[in-house]
Amino acid sequence: TTDVCQRKIVTLMMIFSPSWVVVVAFGSVPSLALVTGGGGKAGRRSRGVVSLSSAATVPLGTTVDEAPATPPKSLSDLFAALPSERRRTTLEKSIKMPDPIPAEGIEAAVRCMSSGKLFRYNLDTAEESEVAQVEKEIAEYTGHKFALGLNSCGTAIFLSLLCAGAKPGDKVLTNGFTFTAVPSAIVHAGCEPVYVECDDKLCVDLEDLAKKMDDTGCDYFIVSHMRGKIAEMDKIHAMCAKKGVKLLEDCAHSLGVLWNGKHTGHHGLIASFSSQSYKMLNSGEGGFLLTDDDFAFAKAMAYAGAYETLAQKHAVRPSQAALEAAMDGTVPNYSLRMHEATAAMLRPQLKTVDERRSKYNDRYYDVAARLQQHDRLTVPVQHPEVTIVGDSIQFFVDFGDRDSIDSSANEFLKHCDERGLPVERFGAKNNARNFQNWKYAKQPLCGLPQTREIISHAFDVRLPLMFDDADIDTIVTILYEALHDTFLD
Numbered sequence: 001t002t003d004v005c006q007r008k009i010v011t012l013m014m015i016f017s018p019s020w021v022v023v024v025a026f027g028s029v030p031s032l033a034l035v036t037g038g039g040g041k042a043g044r045r046s047r048g049v050v051s052l053s054s055a056a057t058v059p060l061g062t063t064v065d066e067a068p069a070t071p072p073k074s075l076s077d078l079f080a081a082l083p084s085e086r087r088r089t090t091l092e093k094s095i096k097m098p099d100p101i102p103a104e105g106i107e108a109a110v111r112c113m114s115s116g117k118l119f120r121y122n123l124d125t126a127e128e129s130e131v132a133q134v135e136k137e138i139a140e141y142t143g144h145k146f147a148l149g150l151n152s153c154g155t156a157i158f159l160s161l162l163c164a165g166a167k168p169g170d171k172v173l174t175n176g177f178t179f180t181a182v183p184s185a186i187v188h189a190g191c192e193p194v195y196v197e198c199d200d201k202l203c204v205d206l207e208d209l210a211k212k213m214d215d216t217g218c219d220y221f222i223v224s225h226m227r228g229k230i231a232e233m234d235k236i237h238a239m240c241a242k243k244g245v246k247l248l249e250d251c252a253h254s255l256g257v258l259w260n261g262k263h264t265g266h267h268g269l270i271a272s273f274s275s276q277s278y279k280m281l282n283s284g285e286g287g288f289l290l291t292d293d294d295f296a297f298a299k300a301m302a303y304a305g306a307y308e309t310l311a312q313k314h315a316v317r318p319s320q321a322a323l324e325a326a327m328d329g330t331v332p333n334y335s336l337r338m339h340e341a342t343a344a345m346l347r348p349q350l351k352t353v354d355e356r357r358s359k360y361n362d363r364y365y366d367v368a369a370r371l372q373q374h375d376r377l378t379v380p381v382q383h384p385e386v387t388i389v390g391d392s393i394q395f396f397v398d399f400g401d402r403d404s405i406d407s408s409a410n411e412f413l414k415h416c417d418e419r420g421l422p423v424e425r426f427g428a429k430n431n432a433r434n435f436q437n438w439k440y441a442k443q444p445l446c447g448l449p450q451t452r453e454i455i456s457h458a459f460d461v462r463l464p465l466m467f468d469d470a471d472i473d474t475i476v477t478i479l480y481e482a483l484h485d486t487f488l489d
Helices: 002-006 075-080 104-116 130-140 153-164 183-188 206-216 233-243 294-304 318-328 340-350 353-372 401-419 449-458 470-487
Strands: 010-016 020-026 032-036 054-057 146-150 172-176 191-195 218-225 246-250 270-275 286-290 393-397 458-462
Touching: 020 153, 054 153, 054 353, 130 146, 130 270, 130 340, 146 294, 146 458, 153 183, 153 218, 153 286, 153 294, 172 183, 172 206, 183 191, 183 218, 191 206, 206 246, 206 401, 218 233, 233 246, 246 393, 286 294, 353 393, 353 470, 401 449, 401 470, 449 458
Parallel strands: 172 191, 172 218, 218 246, 246 270
Antiparallel strands: 010 020, 020 032, 032 054, 146 286, 270 286, 393 458
């Protein structure tokens, strides 16, 4: 360690494995540092700078096991030179591990079940209702005037269209890269999805959006913040205002994500949030419709099932005029309400969103920096206005020859899966985020060539909060190993 410090070597890259750590460092004398005994805290990294408790350093060029005789040009070159038996790292934990329900939420849900009062309107007052209280709390957290608890985010998107005035047959613009639930909600409302290209940040492409606003005459646009990727929302808001297009936001993946310090969901008329298992709020299934518009919210309440005088059991209510207009019998009751036990599980989770965002982001930026060191990997960077929630990471792999991208991508996925790390490829033939699989609606006439190309080499990995640092290190190591084996094959 003393030698490393004396030479003022700046550590640039590193790989962890269960039994060794390799650090490539460059200073006055290029060196290769080998640390044995595992990737524990003694060799823990911090934003790309490593402090080693003990290390043996040798000049690059010295034979160490099967190390090359010439200095490697990149981390991937160095990795390729390591003995094959050291490249079989496995992940023992499930990448699908969701955040657990806090003890407070479990106890509250049990109380609901013990009472038997699981229907939100079984309670006499809003103060007694878990659903009414979580609606109030999420509205306060995000800065919205109104919130409505529902059975899913897909339901919220469906209702947002109805409350915005969409009619069967209307065309609705939305991202060509999103989850199938978004176009499904459009179809559920009797409308026709019109898909907009994505850009290399995995956000909606503004040039294509402007063109399709002009070409289609659509009156509605659902912008999807897929994987928490936020497009240039100020520009989108201005474009919609200029064209008279009603803007709605799919915020399923963006609870806790900020645009210029403000929560997502404020550029559009209505925002839809999710509490499905792999979101910042976990109730298995669930969602919220949020808005500042009295009349849109009153209609949403009526559609969801606040019949007769049940609106009085909501902690956040629109004006009496809006309620009277919505509750006149012209709005059908679709019975889409949130469950009391669902809300009970969610309330304590809301209190820790900011804290968990901080933990997620520390990990995300560390992992992103390490992946960026690989000459075949690129991690898209969000717009500077965005404060992210890094609960998953997306990256592009350069497979070189475009003619063989499917076979190369499948090889990469196979090598990851063999090591216990299931990785999603957005452009896979069976991926629900690939627009070519949405056969329940018309396929885009243009074929979305830009989106098709981008998602063909776009990959997705969760970064579970319950994983420890060693698990996260293992994920990075496996990705490197899988890439090495893919191109070796």
